[in-house]
Amino acid sequence: MPNESHFPPSVTPSTCCYCGTGCGVLIDSRDGRITDVRGDPEHPANQGRLCAKGATLHLTAAPGTLQANRALYPEVRTRRDQPRQRVSWEQAMAVAARRFAAVIAEHGPEAVAFYVSGQLLTEDYYVFNKLVKGFIGSNNIDTNSRLCMSSAASGYKLTLGVDAPPNCYEDIGLAQCLFITGANPAAAHPIVFRRIEDARAANPELKIIVADPRRSETAAIADLHLALKPGTDIALYNAMLHVLLAENLVDRDYIAAHTEGFAALEAIAADYSPAVAAQICGIPAEDIVQAARWFGLSKASLSLWCQGLNQSRHGSHNNAALIHLHLATGHIGRPGAGPFSLTGQPNAMGGREVGGMANLLSAHRDLGSAEHRAEVARFWGVPEVPAKPGLTAVQLFEAVGRGEVKALWIACTNPAHSLPDQARVRAALETAEFVVLQEAYGDTDTAAYADLLLPAASWGEKEGTVTNSERRISRVRAAVAAAGEARADWAIAVDFAHRLGDELGRGEEARRLFPYRRPEAIFNEHRDSTRGRDLDITGLSYGLLEQRGPQLWPFPEGAEAGLPRLYADGRFPTPSGRARFVPVQHQEVAEPTDVDQPISLLSGRLRDQWHGMSRTGTVPRLFHGAEEAVLAMHPCDLRHRGLEDGDLARVSNGRDSLVLRVAAVAGLKKGRAWLPMHWGSRFMHGAGVNAFTGPACDPISLQPELKHAPVQVEKADLPWPLAVVRAGEGPDALASSLALLQRARRLLPRFPYASVGLYGRGQPLVVFRAAAEAPLDEAQIREIDALFDLEREEGAIVYADRRRHIGKRALARDGHLLGVRLAGETQALAWLKDAISDDVLDPDLLRWAVAPISTPPAKLLRASPVVCKCADITQAQIEAGIARGLDLDGLQNELKCGTFCGGCLPEVKKIIVAKTSPQAA
Numbered sequence: 001m002p003n004e005s006h007f008p009p010s011v012t013p014s015t016c017c018y019c020g021t022g023c024g025v026l027i028d029s030r031d032g033r034i035t036d037v038r039g040d041p042e043h044p045a046n047q048g049r050l051c052a053k054g055a056t057l058h059l060t061a062a063p064g065t066l067q068a069n070r071a072l073y074p075e076v077r078t079r080r081d082q083p084r085q086r087v088s089w090e091q092a093m094a095v096a097a098r099r100f101a102a103v104i105a106e107h108g109p110e111a112v113a114f115y116v117s118g119q120l121l122t123e124d125y126y127v128f129n130k131l132v133k134g135f136i137g138s139n140n141i142d143t144n145s146r147l148c149m150s151s152a153a154s155g156y157k158l159t160l161g162v163d164a165p166p167n168c169y170e171d172i173g174l175a176q177c178l179f180i181t182g183a184n185p186a187a188a189h190p191i192v193f194r195r196i197e198d199a200r201a202a203n204p205e206l207k208i209i210v211a212d213p214r215r216s217e218t219a220a221i222a223d224l225h226l227a228l229k230p231g232t233d234i235a236l237y238n239a240m241l242h243v244l245l246a247e248n249l250v251d252r253d254y255i256a257a258h259t260e261g262f263a264a265l266e267a268i269a270a271d272y273s274p275a276v277a278a279q280i281c282g283i284p285a286e287d288i289v290q291a292a293r294w295f296g297l298s299k300a301s302l303s304l305w306c307q308g309l310n311q312s313r314h315g316s317h318n319n320a321a322l323i324h325l326h327l328a329t330g331h332i333g334r335p336g337a338g339p340f341s342l343t344g345q346p347n348a349m350g351g352r353e354v355g356g357m358a359n360l361l362s363a364h365r366d367l368g369s370a371e372h373r374a375e376v377a378r379f380w381g382v383p384e385v386p387a388k389p390g391l392t393a394v395q396l397f398e399a400v401g402r403g404e405v406k407a408l409w410i411a412c413t414n415p416a417h418s419l420p421d422q423a424r425v426r427a428a429l430e431t432a433e434f435v436v437l438q439e440a441y442g443d444t445d446t447a448a449y450a451d452l453l454l455p456a457a458s459w460g461e462k463e464g465t466v467t468n469s470e471r472r473i474s475r476v477r478a479a480v481a482a483a484g485e486a487r488a489d490w491a492i493a494v495d496f497a498h499r500l501g502d503e504l505g506r507g508e509e510a511r512r513l514f515p516y517r518r519p520e521a522i523f524n525e526h527r528d529s530t531r532g533r534d535l536d537i538t539g540l541s542y543g544l545l546e547q548r549g550p551q552l553w554p555f556p557e558g559a560e561a562g563l564p565r566l567y568a569d570g571r572f573p574t575p576s577g578r579a580r581f582v583p584v585q586h587q588e589v590a591e592p593t594d595v596d597q598p599i600s601l602l603s604g605r606l607r608d609q610w611h612g613m614s615r616t617g618t619v620p621r622l623f624h625g626a627e628e629a630v631l632a633m634h635p636c637d638l639r640h641r642g643l644e645d646g647d648l649a650r651v652s653n654g655r656d657s658l659v660l661r662v663a664a665v666a667g668l669k670k671g672r673a674w675l676p677m678h679w680g681s682r683f684m685h686g687a688g689v690n691a692f693t694g695p696a697c698d699p700i701s702l703q704p705e706l707k708h709a710p711v712q713v714e715k716a717d718l719p720w721p722l723a724v725v726r727a728g729e730g731p732d733a734l735a736s737s738l739a740l741l742q743r744a745r746r747l748l749p750r751f752p753y754a755s756v757g758l759y760g761r762g763q764p765l766v767v768f769r770a771a772a773e774a775p776l777d778e779a780q781i782r783e784i785d786a787l788f789d790l791e792r793e794e795g796a797i798v799y800a801d802r803r804r805h806i807g808k809r810a811l812a813r814d815g816h817l818l819g820v821r822l823a824g825e826t827q828a829l830a831w832l833k834d835a836i837s838d839d840v841l842d843p844d845l846l847r848w849a850v851a852p853i854s855t856p857p858a859k860l861l862r863a864s865p866v867v868c869k870c871a872d873i874t875q876a877q878i879e880a881g882i883a884r885g886l887d888l889d890g891l892q893n894e895l896k897c898g899t900f901c902g903g904c905l906p907e908v909k910k911i912i913v914a915k916t917s918p919q920a921a
């Protein structure tokens with residue numbers, strides 16, 4: 001739908017589809033194609049800034065990329081051993097409705113389930129939730145937010161009464177003490193992190209404390225880093241409370257006037273002296289005292305947290321223990337003060353607002369409350385909402401595995417990557433009688449299990465709203481038509497509801513409940529459901545968002561603006577109006593390390609990749625920070641195992657085993673390891689980190705303990721390496737690379753260690769790495785060369801040392817290298833990637849690519865260092881711009897360097913000074 005605002009037709013304001021920061025973007029489009037993306041200077045969340053993921057969104061919408069990677073039309077398979085076939089929407093939806101209706105008729109409504117996502121728009125989410133709870137007659141709908149925000153939601157409800165982060169981003173600049181715990185915003189919320197850096201620069205008094213078992217990018221800027229043992233947060237926060245009490249830094253008046261339950265917690269805190277907690281957490285007692293003092297003495301203390309607290313067997317109590325510190329000191333409801341949970345997905349908040357989880361109902365209502373169920377049933381005009389809670393993510397897949405849930409509908413999430421205990425999840429998906437996958441990308445790990453694939457419209461193609469971490473509702477707008485035959489998620493759900501109604505003989509009812517023709521009608525219904533609730537948005541409309549831009553909730557009818565800060569009056573939405581302290585105690589992680597599995601494995605995010613990489617995995621430059629899944633460990637832990645930085649190690653536990661490259665990282669304590677969560681079976685051999693994680697969940701939030709798994713790490717004996725670098729060719733080199741990447745995936749299961757990815761800021765490349773127990777034979781090598789299209793005779797340069805089983809082959813055209821295969825000895829890969837991508841190998845030196853030496857030729861024109869990571873601009877490009885007479889403005893306009901996150905501006909300015917000052921000559 002075209003936007004109706006004051007922007008010229010080719011610029012569409014929308015919202016970034018990645019993290020919960022919720023940055024506004026301006027999408028440039030021409031002739032129905034997205035050509036560029038910029039930060040929206042008017043959007044309050046980012047004021048024009050974008051991180052590298054947001055800044056490369058347009059690349060993921062290039063026509064060649066859409067063709068190579070997107071799900072473009074519906075596909076169905078009638079037998080599991082056959083591939084899916086293309087069908088019409090008519091056929092696809094008929095199959096879906098028939099199969100679901102048959103299961104419901106035979107086994108009842110609880111034999112079907114929906115597993116959806118915090119990346120759906122609010123309107124999509126609303127329809128799915130109503131479909132299940134208001135029409136199908138069960139509560140079997142849960143979402144990936146169960147893996148993400150459910151402990152934050154239950155932590156807020158336990159203490160403050162409702163699920164509402166009480167702060168806004170402005171508070172970051174107003175705080176005197178920032179307590180960042182279990183969060184790495186430098187990578188996971190980069191534009192929030194820019195605000196933290198700005199606050200640091202503007203206020204020399206600001207204290208930043210980071211609690212994280214590893215020295216993350218965020219910890220690097222902290223005044224105090226508490227490298228606590230994984231899973232020991234409650235002991236740390238209780239001990240901080242102990243110090244606050246001992247040093248009289250609590251606010252007794254606030255506690256007396258606005259809270260209840262403090263006495264019980266005070267008694268518990270007495271047991272958590274800094275010395276006791278120091279033992280549990282493995283950090284110095286003085287550091288705990290220092291953290292408590294800074295927190296208690298500052299005029300305004302703000303906590304920021306995310307998965308380090310939530311993804312825990314005691315995630316709800318982790319959250320409560322942290323929120324206690326704010327309640328005990330009165331650091332809440334004031335500018336710069338409060339417990340501010342960062343949300344992960346772009347619309348995790350919207351999902352919570354529409355009640356899109358197995359135990360929730362619309363507008364922050366609870367399924368457990370008969371009154372709330374009756375209110376929602378009345379609002380929807382249905383006889384009742386069933387009382388029995390639905391299955392939550394982990395339970396749901398267990399029920400699928402037991403055959404209790406027979407038909408499963410998955411939308412906008414990739415459970416064969418992101419759920420814990422992958423072997424069981426994948427077995428469950430095999431067991432299911434009928435799996436529908438509603439996806440924008442047709443080749444995710446989950447797609448392998450889909451009997452029916454429904455192509456979904458995605459970023460840049462769909463309309464609706466999302467809510468970010470600070471409760472701000474933004475419009476998401478379409479700049480172009482959906483790729484192929486893809487349809488908007490809400491529209492698929494509405495169509496399905498009508499057809500299921502027909503199959504069940506309830507067609508009229510379905511049309512009455514789901515009359516929507518546009519997302520705006522859904523938004524309006526959702527809005528009306530919030531009347532009188534804590535998140536009342538009855539004052540909002542698409543029109544108002546259009547005119548006045550994104551707005552914070554609550555925004556009730558008649559309000560002038562949303563509320564930036566909740567609880568300023570000290571009244572809380574609990575029955576007594578008081579916030580609650582919860583008696584929380586330290587507990588062990590579900591699966592502690594032991595002698596057989598002595599390493600505690602942590603997992604999380606890298607700045608430039610998004611979850612299962614369906615979208616970010618199509619952008620070569622987003623691989624530059626990390627080309628493969630690398631396990632970080634302390635150098636001593638590696639040395640004990642006979643490993644060095646860059647070696648291959650076998651990582652295993654009772655669940656599975658994977659071969660990974662290791663990196664020596666001194667910032668990680670001994671006994672801990674860190675693995676990014678992004679790589680799954682499409683980019684490596686094996687399921688990725690969730691091969692190792694277990695299904696234990698928090699008893700209140702039912703969020704699984706994804707952050708911790710015990711593993712063993714040993715040297716892998718795979719002496720025969722293989723590496724292939726291959727450039728894309730033809731008019732759309734990226735599309736050609738993506739097609740090659742797809743083909744290369746077939747090789748992944750064949751090697752005990754294998755990894756594939758993209759690379760390159762000039763020519764896009766596919767890079768494949770593998771290692772084997774024995775040398776590859778001729779036939780294997782020929783097959784690999786054929787797969788990468790390296791077997792052509794013309795332009796081939798070969799080197800073979802049969803005795804040492806080393807074989808290399810390069811392919812060139814017109815003096816330019818197109819690709820190289822290295823077998824038996826692969827060190828040249830390190831420089832070949834840049835030499836091919838940047839095309840900087842002198843034509844007379846092509847033979848160097850296969851030479852039995854690993855160093856690059858001296859005449860290799862060295863690649864210039866990247867200065868602006870977001871726009872991917874090198875020092876040489878900036879210098880060339882300056883030589884052409886460009887100043888900072890000119891460079892920013894032409895090259896876009898420094899216009900996204902702004903992090904490189906000091907460096908760019910330095911280069912300008914160096915090149916333009918009189919001494920520079």
Ligand SMILES: Nc1nc2c(c(=O)[nH]1)N[C@H]1C(S)=C(S)[C@@H](COP(=O)(O)OP(=O)(O)OC[C@H]3O[C@@H](n4cnc5c(=O)[nH]c(N)nc54)[C@H](O)[C@@H]3O)O[C@H]1N2
Pocket residue numbers: 019020148181182183184185187188189211212213214216229230231232233305306307308309343344345602603604605606607608609610611707
């Ligand atoms: N680039 C990028 N950004 C993203 C995403 C992405 O995929 N890529 N995903 C988005 C989503 S959905 C989410 S939920 C957020 C997640 O955002 P974050 O939670 O900030 O990111 P993570 O890397 O998952 O974990 C944060 C930190 O928790 C630490 N940690 C682990 N165990 C513990 C513990 O026991 N206690 C404490 N205190 N800390 C611990 C880890 O070492 C890690 O540094 O990121 C969002 N932003």
Ligand SMILES: Nc1nc2c(c(=O)[nH]1)N[C@H]1C(S)=C(S)[C@@H](COP(=O)(O)OP(=O)(O)OC[C@H]3O[C@@H](n4cnc5c(=O)[nH]c(N)nc54)[C@H](O)[C@@H]3O)O[C@H]1N2
Pocket residue numbers: 117119144145147148149307311344345411412413414415417418419438439440441444456457458459489603604605610611612613614615677689690693706707
């Ligand atoms: N070990 C470990 N595991 C984790 C985590 C961790 O830190 N450690 N983090 C957990 C957390 S916090 C989260 S949020 C999950 C995330 O896990 P997932 O939800 O599995 O992650 P994504 O890869 O983002 O999956 C979203 C899918 O939706 C598709 N998609 C994109 N746009 C659209 C659209 O508009 N419509 C539809 N229908 N599909 C679309 C994408 O192609 C993608 O495949 O992972 C969890 N798993």
Ligand code: SF4
Pocket residue numbers: 016017018019020021022023046049050051052053054055189190191192
């Ligand atoms: S911080 Fe980056 S990924 Fe997150 S919304 Fe902003 S641009 Fe998108």
Ligand SMILES: [Mo]
Pocket residue numbers: 147148149344345
């Ligand atoms: Mo998340």
